[in-house]
Amino acid sequence: MSKPKKLVIIGGCGHVGLPLGIVFANSGIEVVLLDVDAQKIALVNSGKMPFMETSADEALQNVVGRLLTATADPSCLKNADAAIAVLGTPVDEHLNPTVTDLYRSIDSAIDLMADNALFVLRSTVYPGVTKLVQERIRNRGRRVHVAFCPERIAEGKAMEEIGGMPQIISAFNPEAMQRARELFTLINDDLIELSPLEAELAKLFTNSWRYLNFAISNQFYLIAESCGLDFYRIYDAVTCRYPRMKSFARAGFTAGPCLLKDTLQLSAFAENNFFMGHAAMLVNEGLPNFLVSQLRKDGLADRTVAILGMAFKADSDDKRESLSYKLRKLLAIEAKEVLCSDPYISDESFVPADEAIRRADIIVIGAPHSAYRNLLVPQGKKVVDVWGSFVGKAEDQSLAAAAAGSRSL
């Protein structure tokens, strides 16, 4: 095996690229993070993470300036043994996958890369994109090897999961597969080999599975709460000492940059014959609407509502596609006032959590940050906690007590 010596990560200062770059640099290889965001590049080069990621700050400081640098200069690709692309792959306004920007970035990267270098696609892509990338490279008269090796980490757990979970690798020929093996063996000794189309579907199945899994919990939440029952009393009962319900997720705002768009990518690939995916979208995206319709029963026009937690998940500063923003939009039409709060997102319109609680009549937990667990809520205020994140906490005046008393809407 010949060890690659220099790796460029395209989109390297993002949520996937940066933790990956840190882990590769930590294995002893030279890593250059190529990005277009000057602010993120400056932060990374000064040893600061541009976003929250558990255990990444210290790990970054250990390698930055020595084995890891960030740059906007694409010429770093010229003498790289390998490049990994982790650019965003959003769906468009018609909910269809878009590849134009991805292709443009890949074309200009490939033109700079040396013959026999390895190009790894790591973004989650529409099935068949890896093959089209390979054909584009051939049509440009270049001899760069192509592999598709999807990222499967959950944000916030990247540092432990990159090397701690099996890595799927795929390529079209033995030479490219061997190059992918040599690269990923540096950070993971548990490699699973598939064909590119299998690997593309494996990634979309993974995210769609999670999206549907959350949707069934949210559907059950809607059913229980619609008839005035506390979903979490039933949830606790059915999961108690009953192994077959182990994978029953808690309800919550199912959002973020990946799960919905990847379910839609799979649906587009299945020519829209992915009815369960579409049903899951209606349930998950409909949850804020359900909360508003329940709150409307007690009157909203003269009430102030506070949303605590605007990130898409707990203890994160990532607000991409967060359903808290959809809830804010819906409430703004009907409520007297909507206050938003999040300790991790800087926004001049937000207020601190204690002020939000003091001024609001109704408090909705948008993201169950652990910082909220011990907040005090005066008697008489309604707390809506879809996540059931405070169940079992017994402090009388705490949010836990308020939630336990009035989580059912």
Ligand SMILES: NC(=O)c1ccc[n+]([C@@H]2O[C@H](COP(=O)([O-])OP(=O)(O)OC[C@H]3O[C@@H](n4cnc5c(N)ncnc54)[C@H](O)[C@@H]3O)[C@@H](O)[C@H]2O)c1
């Ligand atoms: N976020 C996750 O938890 C996660 C997990 C698994 C897979 N993925 C997939 O990984 C991919 C990237 O997601 P992300 O969350 O890291 O996105 P991100 O937006 O955090 O990162 C993308 C980075 O690419 C940079 N960029 C944009 N255009 C560029 C260009 N032309 N050249 C160089 N850099 C450029 C951006 O500045 C940004 O830093 C997506 O396909 C996503 O579906 C994400």
